[in-house]
Amino acid sequence: MYYQYSPDRLSTCPLTIHALLHIADSIEASGPMWAYWAFPTERHCGSLTPAIRSRRFPFPSIDRYLTEVAQLRQIKMYHRLHDELSLEPPKHDVAGMLSDPGCKYQISRRDMQILI
């Protein structure tokens, strides 16, 4: 239909067409396709782009970002500070948060989400 067995049309048969024949074996050998596709990897790459703060030294910039993220993660994990150090809007009240029963102008969780 596409290659027509013609040597001049060989470029319709790159490795990616051939690789389809290995998909079934791959599922049996290594599990479902979603378990090892590159979507999470690409997402990680996407998070690295804004981490570059220096156009002259992009790579040290990435390294610094990765180290800091890893350190923060370790601290959260080790000291069980997941909620306190989270950068997401809090799911429940956290000590020291911007709300006090005595305060007239309480910030609702929804406003908080908008603010953050």
Added chain:
Amino acid sequence: MYANPTKAKELQYRAFEHMYTPGKISDIFDSHIYRRLLGKRVTIDGSNPTHEYFSDPRDIAFGLSTDGFCPFRRRKATAWPLILFDYNLAPEIRFHGDNRIDLGTIPGPNKPKDFNSFAWPAFEEFMRLQHGVRAFDVLADEFFLLRGYLLLVFGDIPAMSMVMRMTGHTGFSPCRMCKILGVRIPNSQNNTHYVPLDRSFHPTVTESDSAIAIYDPADLPLRTEEEMLCQAREVKSASSKAQNARLSRAYGINGISIFSNLKSLCFPLSFPYDFMHLIWENLIPNLISLWTGEFKGLDEGVGEYQLNPKVWQAIGEATVAAGSTIPSVFGARPPNPASHKASYSAEAWSFWTLYLGPVLLRRRFRHQRYYKHFIQLVKLLQMCLEFEITTEEVQIIRDGFINWVENYEQ
């Protein structure tokens, strides 16, 4: 990780939550590369320690991923992040940003020439993890030896060629799973080798008796770990530069990958093809290029697969119009594939192919067989994406792709 009670509980997925049912594949723990290790003694550098793979519920299964990415739009520099995924976590959380273990980024601007040297620190840690590292388990309130094994390495084809030390997808022996040989376009400057199953009309076959004319898709000459290692050693110990080049071309292997020392990995099965790049970033855009007559300057030959430009434009507009009525849970609004093809992401191609393409392309080809062929592909892709795949379905996928590729070549 095991010192944190929440995390320690989450890490129990592999041992306590995932259930293995023979005949069903729902996670990597149902796969051959995992199950072949169960009950097997760990071997490190030829010595046999007493413990078995994954005998402790706390033993961790790791997957490593890498990919080249360009930090700047206007520069060619690439960086290669190495990321570790922890498969002991449940599938719905294991790929979350917080659960990713970033090993580091191989800096650019050039592609790493000697990947082994960059992977060395990671390799050392994997070796140590096979022996066990002292850690505290908060749930059992005890110190224990934390062990981890690398099961999978994944990424796009160039990245995997780099990790496995193979010549890559344009080479003479381009496939990392089998020993199929590539052929070049006759009388052309193009250096790429292509891999049709049937090359019986190609000059290399008609002029030689030894070349294989037709490969049997159901019985491809698969690579084995032993053979790959032998070939890699042969390439490495080649007596001269010319000999080295000759062997690496013939085998498709450049040298010995440092990861071949990790016996928890199985060459080449632990390096599966990545569905995202394979399908959503190559196969589908290529098919569309063919239909729109933009594929590498090829005309349609004796086929009738090209769409009238106006038809394709209308399909593009219909795609955009559909965006307003598609619930946002399905993903981002699809761009116009006719005018904004470059802005299509893998996710957008996936949505277009699975849900829009079958409707929009119906009755649009001059010959119905092209539509039927496309639908056959969509059905197979849907099946590949199911969360749970049975052995029977694997067989349907196998036969289906064989049939699809054979029809494609016809």
